[in-house]
Amino acid sequence: MSSASPMMEMPVSPGEPAPEFELPAVDGTGPVTLADYRGKSNLFLALMVGLWCPFCRRQLVQLGAMEDKLKALGVQSLAVVATDPVHARVYFKFRPTRLRLASDPALSIHRAFRVPKPEPTPEMMQAMGEIRVNPFGDLPEPMPLQELSAKLTAEDGYAGTPNDQADIERQWPQLKALYMIDRDGIVRWVDIECQQEGLAGIGKMPSEEVILQAARAMASTR
Numbered sequence: 001m002s003s004a005s006p007m008m009e010m011p012v013s014p015g016e017p018a019p020e021f022e023l024p025a026v027d028g029t030g031p032v033t034l035a036d037y038r039g040k041s042n043l044f045l046a047l048m049v050g051l052w053c054p055f056c057r058r059q060l061v062q063l064g065a066m067e068d069k070l071k072a073l074g075v076q077s078l079a080v081v082a083t084d085p086v087h088a089r090v091y092f093k094f095r096p097t098r099l100r101l102a103s104d105p106a107l108s109i110h111r112a113f114r115v116p117k118p119e120p121t122p123e124m125m126q127a128m129g130e131i132r133v134n135p136f137g138d139l140p141e142p143m144p145l146q147e148l149s150a151k152l153t154a155e156d157g158y159a160g161t162p163n164d165q166a167d168i169e170r171q172w173p174q175l176k177a178l179y180m181i182d183r184d185g186i187v188r189w190v191d192i193e194c195q196q197e198g199l200a201g202i203g204k205m206p207s208e209e210v211i212l213q214a215a216r217a218m219a220s221t222r
Contacts, residue, residue: 011115014188017187018181018185018186019112019113023102023109025101026081037076037181037183038185042074042180042218043180043181044078044178044180045078046060047115047177049107049172050168051081051083051091051158051167052160055135055152055202057158058203059176060079062208064097066208067099075180075219078099078100082107084163087161087163115177115192116175118173124173127199128199130144133145133148135201135202135203135205145202176193177193178206178211180214189214189217
């Protein structure tokens with residue numbers, strides 16, 4: 001998958017300062033900023049797209065399950081969901097998570113971190129129609145992308161809303177990204193969707209052990 005055009009800026013990389021951000025907290029407690037963590041804690045930052053994305057919904061569950069392990073390594077977790085905070089509050093009322101959540105329907109933080117948003121060329125659209133994926137490793141064999149997306153949405157009992165449709169139209173095909181940021185505000189580790197496997201990497205997230213190893217490595221630099 002060509003995740004960036006020749007003129008597109010390269011994503012924020014390890015060793016660079018993390019861009020400042022200020023986003024509304026999904027729980028309504030006030031803005032969430034990078035300054036909340038600077039000088040206090042290392043940060044694991046997950047940049048998702050809207051809740052219309054079944055892969056994001058599953059990944060948020062996985063991230064919530066490893067939060068205590070990250071905290072034990074001195075790392076706080078923050079997930080950014082690209083949907084209106086009111087819409088997010090309704091969803092997480094029925095599917096609660098221990099993750100701290102921020103809302104960013106306009107993808108401002110994705111742009112700040114220069115996370116690629118591929119151009120949906122005819123060639124890319126054809127490839128996406130042909131690709132088969134198994135992002136969570138739980139299928140007997142990979143499935144067509146659209147078929148799997150519909151399957152997961154049905155299993156989740158997720159009913160799309162006009163809010164979701166607006167998010168899709170504004171966001172797709174924005175890639176997702178994960179960052180480890182130290183307490184000095186420096187990026188120490190990055191994982192960007194599809195960076196390693198092309199289209200076959202859609203919906204994939206590094207394993208828990210890979211994420212924890214990145215957290216351990218960041219802690220060891222102090």
